[in-house]
Amino acid sequence: MPSSLNRYDDRKILTLSKEMQWRRLLGFSSPQSRVSDVKATAFFLSRDGRRDPLREMNATLSAFYSSSPQDLNDHAVCRFPARFLWLSQHFDFQEIPVTPDECPGYTDFSLNGDVESISLIYATGYLGNPASYYGHLLVRLNRHGENVRESLDDTAINFGAIIPDNENMLVYIGKGIFGGYDAGYTHREYFYHTHNYGENELRDLWEYRLALSDSDRTLLVAHLWELLAKEYTYYFFNRNCAYQIAQLFTVVTGENYTNANRPWVLPQQIVQAVNGSAYRGTGLVESIDYIPSRQSRLYARYEELGAKERKRVEQAAHRGSPALEETIVGAEESQKRVLDTLLDYYQFRQVKADVDEVPDIEREHRAVLMRRFELEPGGGALDLQGEDAPHEGRPPSYFSVGLQDGPGAAPRYTVRVRPAYYDSLDAQGRSVAFSTLAMGDITVSFGEEGSQLEKLTIVEVESIQQNKTGLPGDRGHSWRLSVGAEQKSFSCADCLAAKGMAAAGYSSSFGSDRMVLSGFIGGGYFATTDTSEGFFVEPSLQLNWRLSGKVNLQAYWGEQHFYHSDRQRQARLDARVSLTTNTDLRLFFENRDVHFFGLSVGYYW
Known part of the structure; x- marks a missing residue:
């Protein structure tokens, strides 16, 4: 020295x-x-x-x-x-x-010391990309005062895996799980992320502005500069964006936002830990802002329309600008609501449209915009309060104990553990309503004949596209994928069979976010041996119904047609009652060869 x-x-x-x-x-x-x-x-x-x-x-x-x-x-x-x-x-x-x-x-990165505050950004889950199934976290450096929505040129910090272009999906998943990728921090304009998440991927954003002192804020910005473009090893479950951003905040607060006893770290866990954390005698989070996606804005406007106004929107969407004069009628405030909905609709259409459709959509959008300019500015304020805020939601892991019974067999007690994340009965948020994302979900039963594995879900993903408005372009396809093992029949003492399947279908919500009916056609493998007899095709119907904020129902019917003409029908009814934020009661009735039923009490942790 x-x-x-x-x-x-x-x-x-x-x-x-x-x-x-x-x-x-x-x-x-x-x-x-x-x-x-x-x-x-x-x-x-x-x-x-x-x-x-x-x-x-x-x-x-x-x-x-x-x-x-x-x-x-x-x-x-x-x-x-x-x-x-x-x-x-x-x-x-x-x-x-x-x-x-x-x-x-x-000094350029730190905005010449003009970073006024730092925010944690949570993007809701996106089932179109395995790396984003559980949501995503960003850090935002704010310098433009309190109006965060007008500060899109602020800096956003992202942590993610460095993935080659056109990487094979199976390779991508395998390397992501087992540490096959480098990862690191990058930075760019916040606008890029709001556009990508909110407009392209239709994901809602939540912003948590932190109450950091001047010295801690300066130290955190300086540390971010040190970390840019520095390589880490990426692990999908526990060395991901959630873990690294939690470690980032720990540098300045000294608080631990992860649970060392869990082999996984999820973005929502970090949001809940940060939001509930104390800092210098007060809370670490000083304000929360909800930034709805383009789809959420469209659906919110559509929900506020009356029956006649919805009819006018449908007519204009189907017939185009030539029909505006005869469809945009009535009181001026009603015309504003219809036109504002159409403006959001055509902007939403551009996200899902093919390239050759975009010019026509832009032309229709301009026609509606010109018609809107003929009316007085302003209109009814749109209620964009976020539902199922991530900091208020239940924890993502689930444990339950229960009892199941059926004819010709003694009752069996069940224990279920689901490390993550949600199923069709407890999915939270508009973007994943009635969908399923579960990994490592395991159910074991105990009875007079001993214990046995009832079901193991390695991974199960089900994306239900609600298509709430029914307008052209708001008709996405639903799909499901599952890999695991389960008992072939309740009447069988021990007939655990490997099972894998995929299906595609269509869903309709009948203009309401409380009920959705889905039809699927798919196929897969389900057998206790490795012979060709296990291959099957399956048509199925599924009805999801949210009776209230606490009660959800799901009815399912499917018929598996196996390779050698055998077939197996399954009908099942599930009900979930939310008792508290962290507890629920579930009941089911299933008919598969024989009928059986069960109930369980669950706890989220």
Whole structure:
């Protein structure tokens, strides 16, 4: 070390190198961690820095006193401004040749110190991409005052896996689960993410503005700069965006937002932990804002229309601009509601339309816009209160105990554990209503004849497109995919069979978000042996009905036609009653060879 560093007591350096905030700045996630989560060699100034916080501190102090390079961005202070800010609380750095304020790259990223606040952004789940099934988290750097919706040029920080173009889906899933990808932080304009999530993928966003002090906010921004483009190893379940962003906030708050006893970390868990966290005598979150997707805005407007107004919207959507004069009639306020709905509708159509359809949709949108300009500005305020806010929702993991019974067999007790995430009876939020996303769902039964595995779901995904308006273009296809094993019959003592299936279909919600009827045609494999007899095709019908905010029903009928002309029919009725936010009661009746029924009490954790 240079002679100018001899003033620093080695014992003080040793003590500081053991402090948890220093270790977290280096990417050590816990006191027990022996290796930093950051794998990029460029993140460390010592060759042993990834494993030795003391050597990294010595190397950092030494590098801070090095002479200024031709490009100031290459100086250690400019590369690691958060380390400088933290160490400057403990050491006198008056003789250091560079300060963070002189670093061009860092000052540009930090908006010249004009970051007024920092927000956690939650994007709801998206079943079109496995990496986004559970939702996604971003960090936003705000500088334009309180009106967050008008500040789209702010900076957004994203953490994600680095995936090659055109990666095979099965390879993508396998490598994502087993750590086959590098990952890292990137930054770009917030507008890009609001457009991609809210307009293209039709996902609602929730913004949680944090009440960080000036010093903590500055330290967090500086640490983000240090982490940009530094590689991590990505694991889909527990070293994902949720985990890394939680670790990011832990650097400045000292609070732990993950549960070390769980092998998975989900975005909603982090949102709930952050929202419920204390910070300097108050809550960490100071305000919450809901940013609805294009689809949510359309559906909200459509729900506010009366029967005659909906009819006018349908006529205009089917017949186009030539029909505007005869369909846009009545009181001026009613005309405004119809035209505003059509404006949202045509913008929504552009998201799902084929390229050759876009010019016609844009022409119709312009015609409606010109007709709207003929009326007075303003109109009825649209109620866009978010439903099922992620911070208020139930936890994502589920445990239940129950009893099932049927003719010719003794009753059996059941235990079910579902690590994540939801099924068609408890799915929360507009974007995934009546859908299913479950992984590692296991049910075991116990009775006079011993215990047995009733059902194992490795993965089950069911996407129900409600198509609420019934307008042209609002008719997405539903689909389901499942892989696992289950008992072939309740009357069988032990006939566990491997099962995998996929199906595609169509759903209709009859203009209401409370009931949806779906029809599917699919096929798969279901057998206790590996012979061709297990292959089947299956038509099925499914009705989902939300009777109230606490009671959901699902009725299912399917008929499996097997390879050698055997067939098996299944009819099932499920009911769920929400007792509290974290508990429920479930009942079912099923007829598959024989009829049986069951009930269970569940707890979300």
